[in-house]
Amino acid sequence: MLNNMTITIKEEIYKGLPASKGISIGKPFVYKSESPAYIPTDGDIDIEKEIIDYEQAIEQSKKELHKIYKLAKEKLDEKSLLIFEAHLQFLDDDVLHTQVRKRISQEKKSAYVVFDAEIKYIEQQLLLSNDDYIRERVADIEDVKHRVLRNMIKKKLFSKIDENSIVIARNLTPADTILFSNRNLLGFATDIGGTNSHVAIIARSLNVPAVVGMNDISIHISQDDYIIIDGYKGLVIKNPSGRTVTKYKNLILKYEEYEKTLSEVEKVPSRTKDGKDIKLTVNLEFNKEIDYILTHAGCGVGLYRTEHMFLESGEFPTEEEQYKQYRLIADRLYPEDAIIRTFDIGGDKILPESQKEANPFLGWRGIRICLDKPDIFRAQLRALLRASNFGNIKIMFPMITTIDEVRKIKVYVDEMKHELREKNIPFNQNIELGIMVEVPSVVFMPDLFAREVDFFSIGTNDLTQYILAADRDSSFVSELYQWLDPAVLRAIDIIIKSAERNKIGLNVCGEMAGDPLSSLLLIGMGVNELSVETTSFLRTKRLITLLKYDEAKKVAAKALTMNSVSEVKELLERSYNKIIKKIY
């Protein structure tokens, strides 16, 4: 009887927060970032190579730790510094290194396996101690071990991520996501994360589906499963039935057809039905998007996040590297303009090993880091000014909290201009300077800021999290984190009016700008410039061409009288549905 039995694997559905639209069907790649997994190499061990790999990993780890130590010295107390000192001392332990080399040669095992075993042995010895302090050192040693192992396998690990797979992880940092972006991924699903975390933003610009805040998907999915990721509804379906697969394949076709219809608006101006021009630009994440912009969008860039260069390599790019990159953008986009934002490092955009603050989003982030690191800031400003000679670059500064910061920035800009003039290096003398409006302090005294700068750019991702005190990365407070909250709308209204009063430029570059309901509202509130992800560009443009500004104005006026996010949403949904039919 056994022969006739068929084993049916039950389909399982897991729900999370939809972070990037799209559907993919395929194999998962379960990624474990916390403890780098060893991937055995095929064939015999090359002893010499293993020893070199080991030594390089130790050197690289020391380099990283020295860098962190230097940063930490400026910011952390003595006690925290001791931790890094202990890590460094551990890496200088010649007895350990000799032992590892000896075992690699004698046992013909890989550096990874030997080092891992040696550390385990040391940890076991420490755990036998009666002294709490000594036992607690195990955590430090684990930290160092992971750093060294990661450096040993980094390249191998990333190259082993299968092409065309859906990455499942407990958590992904923006740095992980950027590194994976070269692997033709089909999507991401993570246990933690909110829909406006930088990982979600990157997934959207890669145009792959993503679901975040799934709690424990990384435990439920294994490498042998077959899955569907539905970035519209925020679902991961494990081992789907034949019927489910067919349903999703049909949806993919439907979605592709819808995408094709969007090409109709490529060549038409971004203008409402009743003739109001809305400047639509894109948030550029990857250079490959520039080709898309030139062929399908023909627009400028409203936000270029320069910290991506940092996240890719883990180091601040040199002035020359930056100059080349900014020049490339300016040159290729000319005559359209490119708003380039200075490094917004911190928050979730740091390398895992430098994450030492209890509240990184309220900590050393954005302009705060740049102003504390004048050499890095000067190099970036010089690179930007030099590149401004080749196109229409505007410079924007993130996380602005005080007028003093703006004034300090301007002193640096003037200093760099002076330096370039002295050296006869050409640049745009009238380059525009703007600030991101994302910290509530700006909303309380907008005119004072407006008098200092050429433009405001509303960063609704952060503005929402700071106004509502709800972490943009947290799935626990995602109900609270809503940019359509009446408090956020009132803040935006204040900024729009201040920009008008002071006759300075204004755009919205947070995710809200590309959200269909919200773009309708923002236009009605008087925003004339929206910067959206490249993947939302045509959809937003089509919405603009379908709506009447006069009607949007009425909707916005009404929305601004409402008390709750649900009322606002209901109103916007009704108005939106009148204009356009959703496909899904």
Ligand code: PEP
């Ligand atoms: C924002 O905060 O809205 C923004 C555009 O900046 P980022 O998402 O990079 O923090």
Ligand code: MG
């Ligand atoms: Mg921001």
